[in-house]
Amino acid sequence: MNFPDQQSQHIIFLLGITRAYPAGTTLHTILNNVSLSVPAGQSCAIxxxxxxxxxxxxxxxxLLDKPTSGQVFLAGENMSxxxxxxxxxxxNQVIGFVFQGFNLLPRLNVLDNVALPLLYRGFSRTIARQKAQLLLERVGLSERLYHRPADLSGGQRQRVAIARALVGEPELLLADEPTGNxxxxxxxxxxxxxxSLNDKFGTTLVIVTHDEKIADRMERCIRVRDGRVAEDRYAPR
Known part of the structure; x- marks a missing residue:
């Protein structure tokens, strides 16, 4: 099932999303009937x-969690x-993830951490490593290819995580508190x-943050309160 024509440019489209968890004999509602869309190429803070x-x-x-009700469309496809x-x-192919905790594999060096998603896709180790090296050069880590995560600073580890998220050329980059540590x-x-990656490559960027200064640097800011969208504003141009 595809988007209707008027929504074809939106890489993300949430329709009536509710997420509730059991809490004893009742349900605790985290999201309450949320609908929103994000066009391709936009930078957006939640x-x-x-x-x-x-x-x-x-x-x-x-797609790490499923809604209790409602529909999730990504890149024109109804994921429900x-x-x-x-x-x-x-x-694996549409989304790149960047997490607060980096989530790097400690036994692998930087190059192989970044190459890993491509190996899962079936790329040869040689091709995967070549593509990983190019990404690491773009994020300024060409001299750290064979270091392990424990040998890097926090900022360097996050750069590795960003390179890993981008190595598969995703349409959508999701970053959950990427600067929290x-x-x-x-x-x-x-x-x-x-x-800069969003601007240069047109990758849609959605970043979850509690930092208002970071949010102000995005094209758009969606403020969530009590499971609902309380504010949806765009940066002045």
Missing amino acids: VGTSGSGKSTHINIIG LVSEDARAKVR LDHDTAEDIVALLL
Whole structure:
């Protein structure tokens, strides 16, 4: 099932999304009938206090979680109607993930950490490593290819995570508090890198953050409160 024609340019389209979890004999609602769309190529922040539902938004968009009700469209496809294998394929080929905790494999060097998603796709090790090296050069880590994550600073680890997220050339990059473990100056560098990649390659960027200064640097800011979209504003031009 595809988007209607008027929505064909939106890489993300959420329709009536509710997410509730059992809490004793009742249900605790995290998201409450949320509908929103994000056009291809946009940079967008989702902001809110702890427990507001912002991370649940990105988990549902990234197909890491399923809504209790409602429909999720990604790149024109209704993900509510596809199999688990199809969802996994979209996660691998359409979406790149950047997490606060980096999620790098400690036993692999930087080059092989970045190459790993391509190996899952069936690329040869040689081709995967070549593509990984190009991405690492773009994020300024050409001299760290054979270091392990433990030998890197927090900012360098996050750059590795960004390279890994981008190595498969995803249409959509999801970043969940990517600067949460970084000092101020390093966080600024990481946000600048993400925005430069968004600008240069047109990759749609959705970043969950509690930092208002980071949110202000995006084209759009969606504020979540009590499981609903409380504000949806665009940066002045």
